């Protein structure tokens with residue numbers, strides 16, 4: 001099935017399960033993302049909680065990803081999240097293997113191919129260059145390299161570990177150049193995003209700097225300002 005197209009560079013905001021991003025909080029960020037995307041022309045996606053996928057897609061029309069999905073056909077499963085459910089809610093894809101929701105390589109492979117089969121995009125998270133190489137071989141749409149020790153902090157991967165970005169970009173180009181590369185962890189400014197893109201990525205995956213901001217539109221405006 002044909003995958004949705006997504007113009008890069010991409011700024012993908014993972015809302016995680018923060019208090020600030022549940023329900024009304026997700027609307028606050030969705031509204032800000034729509035505003036800044038319209039002003040700047042830069043693609044801003046959001047990965048909200050399942051319960052906010054439909055409202056965010058419906059009200060703001062921005063690209064929405066799930067934070068995880070179960071590669072299941074609809075049927076007798078309880079407490080799971082089938083691909084068909086996120087798709088019908090309006091998601092265009094899903095994160096897979098986030099460092100806060102690790103999967104086995106066999107599960108990741110199943111997930112990537114199920115997403116592809118359902119016409120949804122996969123954004124598979126990775127923690128280092130070796131893992132990035134293994135994941136690129138699975139042919140996801142995006143691989144997002146995020147050193148776990150920098151996640152949620154104020155020093156970004158662009159500042160603290162540019163080598164992991166360039167190394168990841170190099171292995172992905174060698175193994176499967178069709179895979180697009182994102183990076184994340186501690187991304188908080190336009191300079192962090194610009195460095196990531198200058199190092200060869202197709203954008204960033206981030207969370208706390210936007211989710212915890214008093215004014216998410218102000219932070220998003222800064223994040224896209226140098227693109």
Ligand code: G3P
Nearest residue numbers: 151152185186206207208
């Ligand atoms: O999925 C994004 C993430 O793990 C990075 O989080 O808070 O460092 O931007 P943060």
